[in-house]
Amino acid sequence: MSLTTLKSLFAYKAWANSELFSKLATLTPEHAEQLHTCIRTLNHIYVVDRIFRAHLSGEPRPFDATNTKSTPSLDELRSDVEATDAWYVKYVDGLIEPALLEALSFTFTDGDSGRMTREEILLHVITHGGYHRGNVGQVLKSISVAPPRDLYTKFLHVSEPARRAA
Template structure:
C-alpha cells in the first residue's frame, strides 16, 4: 500500500471517530456539567478550525481564521454538520492525490503570522494526529463526567469497517 492509498483510509477513520465522539458529547448533560460540556465543544471546535485552516493551506485558498479557535462557541449540531462537510472534503482530497503530489511542499502562514512550509503528506498527517490528540482530551472530559469515551483507535475502525479482517487469511 502506498501513502497515496493510505491517507484516504486515515481520513475515513477520522470521520468515523468524529461521528462517535460527537454523538457521545451530545449525551453529556449540559445542566449537570455545563462547564465541562462547553469545554468539550470548544475543543471539538478547535479541531474543526485547524482542519479548515489546513484545508485552506492545501487548496491555496484563504481560510479566513485569525486564530485556531473562534470567539463564539457554535452549537454542537452546527459544528457536527460543518465537521462532516470538512471530513468529506479531506476524504475526497486525499483520495485524489498521487505520491508526487503528496511530496510537494507548500508555503503558508500560521495564524500567528509565522511562516511555514510542509509537504502535503505532512499537512495531512498533522490533521490526523492533531485530531486524535484533541479527541483524547474530549474523551477524558466525558470520562470525568461518567460517560465511557469511545475506543478511538485505528485498528477498531479497520475491523468495524471491514469485518473480514477479523478472520484469518
C-alpha cells in the first residue's frame, strides 16, 4: 500500500472518530446503558491503538489488556482518541516507503509473541477501528439513532469536494 493511501486512511479514521463522538454526545440519559457499551467499545479501540503505537515507536506497552477496568467519560475518551489519531497522522506523514516493510517483534497482551511489518500494523489499526466503530453503529441503530455514515467514500468527498466534479 502506498504512503499516500495510508495517510488518507488515517485522516479518514480521525474524521470517522470525530463524527461518531459527536453523535454519541447527543444521546439522552435514557440511553445511558447503550452509551456505556459504546464507550467501552471505543475505549477498546483506543487501548489497542495505543498498544500498537508503542510497538511502532519502540516504547513500553502502555496497557496490559485490550481494555481498561474503569470506563472513561465520553469527553475524556474523545480527547485521548483525538490525540492518538493525531499521533498516527503525524507518524504516517513522517514515514518513508522502505520503513513500511520493516518487521517488528513484540508481545501481545496475552503473552504470545508477535511479528508484523509496520505496514501490517498500520493496516490492523485501520481495520480494527473500522470493525468496532461498526459495532457502535449497531448499538445506535438498536435505539433508533442513525449512526454517522462511516464511509471512506464519504470522507474523500467531504475532504476533497472537487472529487464530485464530473
